[in-house]
Amino acid sequence: MRARLRKWEARTFRALYGPKWNKHFDELPWSFAFIENPRSNPHWHILMRLMKRLDESELIETVLLRQSANRAWLKLTPSGTVDVKGIEPGSNKSVANYVAKQLGREIQFQHCVLPDEFWRFDKY
Numbered sequence: 001m002r003a004r005l006r007k008w009e010a011r012t013f014r015a016l017y018g019p020k021w022n023k024h025f026d027e028l029p030w031s032f033a034f035i036e037n038p039r040s041n042p043h044w045h046i047l048m049r050l051m052k053r054l055d056e057s058e059l060i061e062t063v064l065l066r067q068s069a070n071r072a073w074l075k076l077t078p079s080g081t082v083d084v085k086g087i088e089p090g091s092n093k094s095v096a097n098y099v100a101k102q103l104g105r106e107i108q109f110q111h112c113v114l115p116d117e118f119w120r121f122d123k124y
Contacts, residue, residue: 001042004076005033006118011072016064027051029065033113034099045099062086 013021013028021028031048050061066084073082087095 001035001038001044002113005044005113007076008069008072009118011075012065012068015068015072031113032099036101047096047099058086 009031010022017024017027029048029050031046033044033046036043036045048065050058050065062084066082069084070082073080
């Protein structure tokens with residue numbers, strides 16, 4: 001699951017930022033990924049903060065992320081799905097609680113993915 005998430009992130013960021021995406025650390029989204037139900041129905045919950053480019057609105061960035069994320073995941077897991085949702089002002093606490101609801105379990109805590117873990121010091 002972790003390797004697939006890493007490939008998904010690379011494909012998504014490449015679609016959003018171009019082939020040299022990993023050279024633009026200051027522009028890349030910042031995210032936390034939490035695995036849920038790893039033994040029965042494994043899936044990721046990801047909190048992602050988009051770094052809006054000066055020439056684009058937040059809505060455009062969200063639409064581009066939704067399209068890129070779906071395309072990348074379907075190439076890696078044809079039977080899978082992606083659901084990108086914006087976080088409304090004031091809902092951040094309930095969103096964080098939902099995304100991290102299983103984080104207290106040992107396996108979920110050991111396998112969460114921290115911001116920039118995949119690309120900060122690695123070469124793809």
